[in-house]
Amino acid sequence: MITRRSLLGGLAAGAATASGIALAGRATGATAPAAGSGRTGRAAAGMPLHLVNNSGAYANSSVWIYIVGNDGTQQVHVTPEGELKPVALADNGPDGFTDYAIPLAAAGNTTLQLPYMSGRIYTALGGKLKFKAVQDGNGKAALAYPAGWVSGDPNYDVLHDCAEFTYNSGGMYCNTTMVDMFSVPLAIKLTGAKEQITGTLKDGARAKIFSDVRAADGFGRLVIDDKRVIAPGHGLDSGLFAKDYFAPAVDEAWSAYAGKDLTVTTDVGTFTGRVSGGKLSFTGPKTISFDKPSTRDVLFCDGTLAAPNDGTLGPVAAVLGAALNRSTLTSQAHQPTTDPAAFYQQRLTNHYARAMHAATQDGKAYGFAFDDVAGFASYIEDGAPKEITLTLTPF
Template sequence: MITRRTLLGGLAAGAATASGITLAGRALGSPLEARTTSGHKRSAGAVPLRILNNSGAYGNSSVWVYIVGNDGAQQVWVGPDGGLKPVALGDNGPDGYTDYAIPLAASGATTVPLPQMSGRIYVALGSKLKFKAVKDGNGKPALAYPAGWVSGDPNYDVLHDCAEFTHNSGGLYCNTTMVDMFSVPLAIELSGAKEQTTGTLKDGARARVFADVKAAEGFDRLVIGDKRVIAPGHGLDSGLFGKDYLAPAIDEAWSAYASKDLTVTTNAGTFTGRVSGGKLTFRGPGTVSFDKPSTRDVLFCDGTLAAPNDGTLGPVAAVLGAALNRSTLVSQAHQPTTDPAAFYRQRLTNHYAKAMHAATQDGRAYGFAFDDVAGFASYIEDGAPKEITLTLTPF
């Protein structure tokens, strides 16, 4: 399975600069080239992408879509005709920003051929987004993505959100994501070998998410008016969330497994771990060790919990990160925990992710980067895709 962590291959991680700019990184996909009637590249086997605006809050004339990402060799964007175009510094207009917006049809669905690439489908409501073409660290054209969790970002006041995807010769892999923030309710329907849907919120759930996060102790400042709720990791970096919020829970786990075994089962087999000398060390199919993580490490699933795609350290790190976010690590000595009734039951837990899962009809959400552990992410895939529909669902 291609998880979200491999799905975008670095696109989602990006590099946040001091000015709040987020640069898209490398993504998967090496598409075969074809040409649209306008001369731009289009991937062979493009899949129809239908966009439906059922938000009830904004008309089609006030909604814009952006398809941006990487074709395996360069940063690209997609035009209304499905043309795959390289990002260029000359795309910046007089205001200093590109205009890669795809307007919606006057009514009904808007259909765009989705080429083979990895990227994001952004939706902006009320105002267009400001994507800036810049040079990356290697001097190549890249795109500064919206960072709605940064108050100085030029898109901070724009209501927007995104879904993520990889479309390649193996199929179509996609998810709705709340890893960075939640603002616009989005649902994905994928038609192919079978019919699949994910991301659909329960009636009135957008307001409930805002209310639940605001009511959780220590999480209230993550709610930015009626525009968005930002993830606690970004809140921590912005001074809106406690940098040591999870420290007591992490300490409790490290103390518990100093005197008893913790087992983690992955595709590689079962690892058995103990804490000694401050490190949680596992033995089994391989030997892997972890220093005690910080709250930030847990929320971003990074730092000491970074998960390389190596088949041993990475999967164990993912399971640990999920258990700490879901507050099951101490109570369940055999991981991963697969019963959602056991999740988020402690006072010190990821109340943001808890609210996201409670909001969706299927109970799945991407509230943190390792939410795919045990299959609780709002992620679907199909090896023979025929059509994908992204719906802005009712507010």
């Protein structure tokens, strides 16, 4: 299965950096003009992207869309006229930032033609976002993305959120995401070989996410007024979340599997692990081992839990990371755990991700980077896509 991680790679981790992102996909040229724009652009192959504002809190005139990402060779953006253009340093205006905003139609829905590319569809409510064009380490033009979890970021006071996608000759792969933060309720409908919807919140769930995270022990400071809830991993860097939060849970798991086997089943077979000498070592299709992960490793699914796209170590790391976030690693000796009733039942758990899953109608969310383990992410794909709709759902 193609996952958000294999297609979008370091998008979430690199979003706040000047180097921008490097994603899959390939260019198809410019796209058709936005509906109602009254302007013309060069036609190109693409798929209709419908933008629907059902927020109930902001009029179309107060909502802006940004489609930014990579066409396989360079960083790009989609213009209000519907053209696919490379990012350029000259796009920075007198204020030092680009204006890549796409306004919604004056009334009703807005339709664009989405070209082959990988990236994000940002929504900004009540004010525009500031994307800065910069030079990356290879001398190419790139974008510094919004980082709503950083108080000094120029977009900190703007209500915004995003969905992620890769659209190429193989199809459309897309998801809503709370991996970095949650602010604006978004839903995706993908129509193709079948119709799929994900990301839709239950009635009143935005407020419930804020209240649930605020009430969870150790997580309360992640709630930033009524603007957003930031992911606990980002809370580490700003002093809003304990750097050793998961340490007792990791110690408990390492102690448990010093005396019994842990089995992890992936597409390539079953790995059997034991803790010895401080390492959790597995035999099976390949011999692999893991040092004790830190809280940062667990929350970012990185460090000792980094998951290379190698088919062996990567999938096992993902399963371990998911089990620690969902607090099932010690209690379930056979992983991955597939029963959601077993998730988030311990005191030391990812209460942020728990709140996100409890809020969605289908129980799926991207609360952390390995939430696709066992199919619990707000991710959908279609090999024969016809159109996609991104909806700002009621607040």
